[in-house]
Amino acid sequence: MLYAFELSGEHETLPRAEVIACLDIVGAVYSEHAFFDQCLVVDIAGSDEIVEKEINWISKRLSMSHYILKVAGICDNDVDTIIEMSGNSDISSHIIAGETYVVRAKRIKHHTDIHGANLEGRVGGSIYRKGYSANMKNPDVEFRLILTGRCVFGSIVAPVDRSAYEARSPQKKPFFYPGVLMPRMARALVNLSKTRDGDVFFDPFCGTAGILVEAGLIGTGVIGVDVQAKIIGGAQMNLEAFLPGYSLFVGDACRVPLVDGCVDAIVTDPPYGRSAAIKAESLHYLYAHSFAEMYRVLKSGRMAVVVSEQRVDGFARDAGFIVVETYLQKVHKSLTRIILVLRKE
Numbered sequence: 001m002l003y004a005f006e007l008s009g010e011h012e013t014l015p016r017a018e019v020i021a022c023l024d025i026v027g028a029v030y031s032e033h034a035f036f037d038q039c040l041v042v043d044i045a046g047s048d049e050i051v052e053k054e055i056n057w058i059s060k061r062l063s064m065s066h067y068i069l070k071v072a073g074i075c076d077n078d079v080d081t082i083i084e085m086s087g088n089s090d091i092s093s094h095i096i097a098g099e100t101y102v103v104r105a106k107r108i109k110h111h112t113d114i115h116g117a118n119l120e121g122r123v124g125g126s127i128y129r130k131g132y133s134a135n136m137k138n139p140d141v142e143f144r145l146i147l148t149g150r151c152v153f154g155s156i157v158a159p160v161d162r163s164a165y166e167a168r169s170p171q172k173k174p175f176f177y178p179g180v181l182m183p184r185m186a187r188a189l190v191n192l193s194k195t196r197d198g199d200v201f202f203d204p205f206c207g208t209a210g211i212l213v214e215a216g217l218i219g220t221g222v223i224g225v226d227v228q229a230k231i232i233g234g235a236q237m238n239l240e241a242f243l244p245g246y247s248l249f250v251g252d253a254c255r256v257p258l259v260d261g262c263v264d265a266i267v268t269d270p271p272y273g274r275s276a277a278i279k280a281e282s283l284h285y286l287y288a289h290s291f292a293e294m295y296r297v298l299k300s301g302r303m304a305v306v307v308s309e310q311r312v313d314g315f316a317r318d319a320g321f322i323v324v325e326t327y328l329q330k331v332h333k334s335l336t337r338i339i340l341v342l343r344k345e
């Protein structure tokens, strides 16, 4: 069965990578069917019941998607073709007799100049002719037309609650300190680390615990280290507000108080040497020793995700890591983040 992930436009490739990581974590049997601008279509094998359980679980972890749709049809961006496709689609597994529906169109960037409201009405008409009633305000089922490289038509099976991330924005937390990752980015990185509930999750430069909160909310046991006692005090306030349990240490990421191979996943945002405080002989020393420590405490076969403002892949390789993926994120004119996804073989 085909499912479409309506991706946010906040990054070109991270939202897709986050979905793929979540499909892997949940153990879905899938293949990629198509990837359009802000829309990933995957073919997921299994009974409807199992797949929808997987989809539901994934929707609670994702941060860079808007909706997950069950696909009813895909066609070219041409009004007559879309009306014909929606009319010919078997929607009996999307809506049952007596349920009401609405159709919404989402035009992605400049892929088409089709007028969305007009299209919604005409596709709505084709569903009406199949014997269902429309309800604009409180429908049982929402059909979506994603107008991207092609038109993807389907019904929402799970929305992603993006507002929950806004509610956890750094300024709304009990303790704020500048230079933190936004919660949606932090969650996406946690997902890229392929951590799952019950794992031991570690951030050796935890700061105000923005990453630890996102990891803890999906059920991992979180451990954080930061060299500044004042910041660890703030991290504690933030963790108290969201999680029932956690471990925090005032310490040095270059000499971590953990035994070898005890951690299942690492996501961290070390100081860049500009805004954030560095406590080390030099930035070179900090990166060389902290990567060695991350490698030492991580279990074999597991992942670390490290954010930096400069190229640090050499330090990662020297420590023994395999560089699996690199993503660039332009924050503003003079700041491009480099996100390294690493594996310990």
Ligand SMILES: C[S@@+](CC[C@H](N)C(=O)[O-])C[C@H]1O[C@@H](n2cnc3c(N)ncnc32)[C@H](O)[C@@H]1O
Pocket: 179, 180, 181, 204, 205, 206, 207, 208, 209, 210, 211, 225, 226, 227, 228, 231, 251, 252, 253, 254, 269, 270, 271, 272, 276, 277, 278, 279, 280, 286
């Ligand atoms: C970019 S901030 C991390 C922000 C964090 N992600 C958050 O949510 O607040 C980097 C952190 O590294 C800490 N730090 C600097 N040198 C360190 C060291 N040698 N060991 C551990 N932490 C260190 C700083 O105190 C700072 O809080």
